Amino acid sequence: MNSPPAAPASRFNLLHEPWIPVRPVGGGPVREVGLRELLLNARDFGRIDDPSPLVTAALLRLSLALLHRALLGPERIEDAADWFLHGFPTERLGTYFDQWEDSFDLFHPDKPFWQVRDLTLDLDGGRYRSHWTRLGTEVGSANTSPLFNAAARPGGERRDSLSPAEAARRLVEGQTFLLRGxxxxxxxxxxxxxxATFALSAAQGRDLHETLCLNLPVYAAQLNDRAVWEREPLSVQFVREFYDDKATELPLGWADRYTWPSRSVRLVPEVGDGGEVRVTSIGFAAGLPFAGAPEGEGSALDPMVTLRPPADPKKPEFFPLKLRREQLLWRDLSALLPDPHLERAAVVKDGQVKFSARTGREPTVLQHAHDLLQAAGQPQDVGVSVTGLLSKDAKAFAYRQETYTLPEAFVTDSGGFSDNVYNALNGAKGVADGLRGATRKLAAEVLSRGGERDPHKDDVSDLAQTLPGLEAYWAALEQPFRVLLTDLDTPGPALEAWRGAVEREARRAWTLNLRGAGAGGAVHGYAYRPRRVEGRLQPSPQQVLERALSALRSGTTPPQDTAAEQEATP
Incomplete structure (x- = not known):
């Protein structure tokens, strides 16, 4: 390939050229469309469907930013309901597309889309030149593990170049998910x-149009917002001055957040002998320093982010929910749902300020999805996808997307639905605590030979952690929980079936632990026989579990002595 870009031939307008993968409604192979077709014909598509969930989530955020800015709304929930039922105002979309046509050109010489116009490869002796893989979190950026790094595969092979459509998708992904370093x-x-590291929630409708509407919250207070294509074209001098002055910039609104220039990039098109355009090399540098945080209200709160309360209720800071390596999100799903209970409140008592316990803040898009379906008079099942990058020490080691289906009760009785989910998960966690306490007590009994000697607490912890029951318990409950969610339109039978599944899997897990601790009558004796310590009769490991199961069936809190056992458990 020839390295210099060929100017007018190297144009790729994202409004018109096919580059966003979509799956048609009713089936059929995935095909690519431009932004204009995506938004004007959204009812024809089931969803945006890239092989990478990170790309899919980033493309959804870009689409939402474009809708917010083109329609300057919805200003009221009634507007959102009207668009949901009857479609977006196409004339307003068309006028906006025409106004910003040039700003969506991926290779525009003066204002390339989401890039820095003069970040050329020969700037400062070529030190800004990078390979395209710097843009893809899972395909070889500097912040990935060898599992994901394309250049680290056996033989060191990696793709040499990208098509303009592929380069555009990687650009959008990188600006959304690249890690510090x-x-x-x-x-x-x-x-x-x-x-980059937050769990991003999105409501899923029956087609792409519904999905876009469900994730388009009321926008009336953000008319001063802007998207990246509405900025003055970024330049090297502009970005460099930010760092020279140690300055930061606050997002003006949701579109500004969705399209933040977190990296300075310049895609370099290369034209081959057959006239095809490819991207191999890019200009790459730090982007604008971001001063925003997920805490707060309005434009200071990303609509897709869930906020959790601190452990200390006296501290005002919320923190964003992240996906965890060791557990799936369903065990924390109540954090995503509108909470009918009061949040933090300060009460003055005896001259001192007391703080009540408080809950977190559900994603704005899910609260909006509930309000929209109510306003439209169209209760229906709602899908929820949660996408996130898993990292440690600024190194990505995995990404994950989890999808759940919420029943009509999410719309018709959100308070009751949220309470039912919370209580179901709380009951399962109480049994898990009982199982954990019983397992630790069993390990102590085995190592002490029924009280003949005093084992070191680390040895007890090590043995307890090798027993497989607790992990098997949680793994087995994922499918029953998904069934519970879809059946909560009739909560009585659904919750009864859930409690039955929790008890059944807890007993299976306990059996696994007994086998893991060693076969024979001695282990069973340790498990089922209470022992007197310092004149006080202590419950057997089996009794610890039985009390937790009894509390599950009655909907109460486990007894205090069970709680004490749990507190001693690592």
Whole structure:
């Protein structure tokens, strides 16, 4: 390939050129469309469907930013309901597309889409030149593990170039999910993209149009917002001055958040002998320092992010929910649902300020989905997808997307639905605590030989952690929980079936632990026989579990002595 870009031939307008993968309604192979067709014909598509969930989530955020800015709304929930039922105002969309046509050109010489116009490869002796893989979190950026790094595969092979459509998708993904790390271009260390490590929630409708509407919250207070294509074209001098002055910039609204220039990028098109355009090399550097945080209200709160309360209720800071390596999100799903209970409140008592316990804040998009379906008079099942990058020490080691289906009760009785989910999960966690306490007590009994000697607490912990019951318990409950969610339109039978599943899997897990601790009558004796310690009769390991199961059936809190056993458990 020839390295210099060929100017007018190297144009790729994202409004018109096919580059976003979509799955048609009713089946059929995935095909690619431009942004204009995506939004004007959204009812024809089931969903945006890229092989990478990170790309899919980033493309949804870009589409929502474009709708918010083109329609300057919805200003009221009634507007959102009207669009949901009757479609977006196409004339307003068309006028906006025409106004910003040039700003969506991926290779525009003066204002390339979501890029820095003069970040050329020969700037400062070529130190800004990088391979395209810097843009893809899972395909070889500097912040990935060898599992994901394309250049680290056996033989060191990697794809040499991308088509313009592929380059556009990687650009959008990178601006949304790239992690912090050493970069030495404008600054020593680039920051995380604003939502790089957060769990991003999105409501899913029956087609793409419904999905877009369900994730388009009321926008009336954000008319001063802007998207990246509405900015003055970014330049090297503009970005460099931010770092020279140690400045940061606040997002003006949701579209500004969704399209934040977290990296300075310039895609370099190369034209082959057959006239095809490819991207191999890119200009790459730190982007604009982001001063926003997920805490707060309005434009200071990303609509897709769930906020959790701190452990200390006296501390005002919320923190964003992240996906965890060791457990799936369903065990924490109540954090995503509108909470009918009061949040933090300060009460003055005896001259001192007391703080009540408080809950977190559900994603704005899910609260909006509930309000929209109510206003439209169209209760229906709602899918919820949660996408996130899993990382440690700014190194990505996995990504995950989890999808759940919420029944009509989410719309018709959100308070009751949320309470039922919370109580179901709380009951399962109470039994897990009982199982954990019983397992630790069993390990102590086995190592002490029924009280003949005093084992070290670390040895007890090590043995308890090798027993497989607790992990098997949680793994077995995922499918019953999904069934519970879909059946909560009739909560009585659904909750009874759930409690039955919890008890059944807890007993199976306990059997696994007994086998793991060693076969024979001695282990069973340790498990079922109470022992007197310092004149006080202590419950057997089996009794600890039985009390937790009894509390599950009655909907009460386990007895105090069971709680004490749980507190002693690591």
């Amino acid at each position: 050493t970069i030495q271009r404008f600054t020593l260390s680039a920051r995380d993209a604003p939502v």
